[in-house]
Amino acid sequence: MTGALAGLVLSLGMIAPPMTAVAAQGYDLDTASSLQVVVNKHRQLSPTGYVPGPLVAVQGERLRLQAADAYKQFAKAAKAAGVNVLPISGYRSFSQQTSLYDSYVRQYGQATADTLAARPGYSEHQTGLAMDIGNASGTCALQACFANTPAGKWAAAHGWEYGFVIRYPAGAEATTGYTYEPWHLRYVGQAIALDMHRTGVATLEDYFGLEKAPDYLR
Template identity: 50%
Template sequence: MCHDCVAGRRTAGASRRSFARFLAAGAGLTVLAACTPVAPETVAPSSSPVPAVTSASGVPAVESTTAAAAPSAQVPVSPSAAAALPRQFSLTDPASPWVVVNKHRPLSPADYAPADLVRPNVNLAVSGEAALLNSPTAAAAETMFAAAAQDGVVMTLASGYRSYGTQVVTYNGYVAARGQADADTASARPGYSEHQTGWALDIGDGGGACGFDSCFADQPAAVWAKANGHRFGFVVRYPLMFHPITGYYYEPWHLRYIGVEAATDMANRGIVTLEEYFGVEAAPGYA
């Protein structure tokens, strides 16, 4: 993970590089991006369909901004900013595009597996289950990757779906190598990973430059995704210096699909975490 200080960045980069071989052997994954659940549901669930992906020209690009200093870990629960949107979705159902998964909000059931996993027609840097996404996310990714390519930006799918079983193996490997306390800063516990929902993906630049390290934030793929991802329903799930809220350090490669309406609303309002947007409590550590 990418820390927000020089020492943290060195530690995070070294730990990721030292563990790359283990992750690749686990399930064809290059890396393990952290993801996990948070507090009570504040937006009413709905059976409405997932918002459709709009064209690349439908919404002007707006780059999200981050705070100048890290927010307090004691972030109060605030009213949901998403309540103003015409369509509402569950924050707890893993099949919902708005499900909030973090260190306070585990998946239910813990071994959830999407019923609609597909392989998107995009540049792949992985194989097996890691090359899969749920169908709405896959469709949105195809549109986004194509738009990036039109702008001359190469983007690859570096990690997609990760099953509960794969997370068990990966997390246990971290614990064995580094101890549980340190493992919890780098890997989600089984049943607490966004990747298990099929709504999340890690991107690469096609050449492996700064892959899964803090310097990836300066690569064209990351810069483009941060500025344009909302046009296709994606947000950077773990923004810089917001780990006291999300529970994870900066991951400019980790994108989360929440639908075009919500992602664009977040960008327009300058809200950068799902916890704040959906009005649920911060999750800096496991409850």
């Protein structure tokens, strides 16, 4: 093959959308311990009782080591900019998620419970890669208005620099199965977070070319 032809073949390969290019790089979206595992209402963790390790303490919450390191840098940079970000909820075990979900089912019934918390085995929090954040003041904690607070604005503007994405963006409920959660950060690593920021692809489902997951299959 001549150099020119090889160059043409390479550039044809580059025409593929980012999600294909990335998938071809070999990210593991299926294994529970993968830093790029994709969990949603169609993709239950396997095994359902998966426990990540090692888990590291972050101001009273826990995250997997890589996510914890990134989170600490993220929060430190925020503080240097005058924004006090606090962790609200990090790792949750299968049994903790079961208690949370069951309490919602008892209070509101299953249909409403499904809009409030993931079913056990379907929560990103069980991967140790997700953190719900808040403001030190408590303003708009776990509410959509969090997006307009200092911590919410910081997360949207700078989270990607540390490898985090806003996992449930506004207007993507038909894809992610969740309404806007500007407080829920998911660690995916800097390469993917940067690429999603650069390309404007809002969800992991779209980025990796996965099917939409608006509801549980059963």
